[in-house]
Amino acid sequence: xxxxxxxxxxxxxxxxxxxxxxxxxxxxxxxxxxxxxxxxxxxxxxxxxxxxxxxxxxxxxxxxxxxxxxxxxxxxxxxxxxxxxxxxxxxxxxxxxxxxxxxxxxxxxxxxxxxxxxxxxxxxxxxxxxxxxxxxxxxxxxxxxxxxxxxxxxxxxxxxxxxxxxxxxxxxxxxx
Ligand code: PRP
Ligand code: ADE
Numbered sequence: 001x002x003x004x005x006x007x008x009x010x011x012x013x014x015x016x017x018x019x020x021x022x023x024x025x026x027x028x029x030x031x032x033x034x035x036x037x038x039x040x041x042x043x044x045x046x047x048x049x050x051x052x053x054x055x056x057x058x059x060x061x062x063x064x065x066x067x068x069x070x071x072x073x074x075x076x077x078x079x080x081x082x083x084x085x086x087x088x089x090x091x092x093x094x095x096x097x098x099x100x101x102x103x104x105x106x107x108x109x110x111x112x113x114x115x116x117x118x119x120x121x122x123x124x125x126x127x128x129x130x131x132x133x134x135x136x137x138x139x140x141x142x143x144x145x146x147x148x149x150x151x152x153x154x155x156x157x158x159x160x161x162x163x164x165x166x167x168x169x170x171x172x173x174x175x176x
Contacts, residue, residue, distance in 0.1 A: 002044040002174040009175040011037045012153065026153050028124055032066065044174055045071045045122075045150060052147060055117040056080050060106065060135050061087065063124035067152065071122070080112045082121075082135045095138050097130035106134050113144035121146055125153040126173065129160025136169050148172055 002008070011034055013027040031037050045067065056078040059068025065081065072079035085094065085105040092107040113119065119139050123132055126149075136146045146169055154161045154173035161171045 002172075003047060004040045004044045005175040008037065008041055008044070008152065012175075026125055026155070028063065028066075028152060031152075041152065041174065042067065042070045042074065046074050048150075048172060049075060049120060049148075052120070053118060054120050054147060056113065056119050056144070058082055058108075058112075058119050058121045058135065058139055058144075060121075060123040060131055064122050067124065068122040071120075077120075080108070080119075082106050082108050082138065093138060093141055095134040097134035098128060099130060104131070106131065106138060108135075108138045108142055110142065113139065113142050115143040117144045118147050119144040121149045123149075123151050125155070126151045126160040126164070126171070127155050127158045129158075129163040132160070132171075133164050133167055133169075136164065136167070 011031045013030045015025040015027050018025040054077050057068045057072040058080040059065050061083040069079055088107050088109055091110040093110050094105055094107040096105045121136055132149050139146050148170040150172045152174045154176045156176050164171050
């Protein structure tokens with residue numbers, strides 16, 4: 001939990017049964033619409049990562065981009081998008097993964113990182129952990145070093161963060 005975890009949690013909306021029956025969708029749009037809350041969110045990541053000597057922020061399509069880009073700007077790092085299949089124009093490497101509701105595939109440009117670059121990987125939410133784990137594995141395959149994976153929301157009952165830790169990656173969540 002971060003310095004502003006309880007506050008950030010209080011401005012996230014839960015929409016029951018969306019996009020399908022039985023899913024409690026954690027909607028970050030009220031957080032983004034609240035300029036003070038959005039600033040506190042980015043500040044909580046800055047607070048954690050400003051001394052970590054990162055080379056790049058990698059963020060996952062699409063909601064991960066919303067937090068990854070301002071953090072990269074603030075820390076003076078480069079920004080690398082990890083995208084859904086078919087969106088990146090150059091040579092790519094890819095991994096498939098299972099979602100809470102469906103399957104998907106993430107891609108990375110093959111030249112995105114230099115050997116041993118220190119990378120922070122970001123996404124808005126960890127549910128089953130499949131997306132974050134696939135992206136972390138992609139980064140490792142491309143030669144980058146995943147210093148940590150970071151998210152706004154962890155859903156601990158789905159076991160995703162534990163699965164990512166079991167695979168050897170560190171996980172930071174602003175709130176659960
Ligand atoms: C959501 C969310 C994470 C992922 C988490 O993305 O933004 O990327 O699911 O689920 P997991 O831990 O079970 O893998 P989604 O694919 O819905 O895409 P979006 O960001 O484009 O809305
Ligand atoms: N992505 C996967 N599961 C989700 C959930 N419960 N809320 C928001 N985004 C999600």
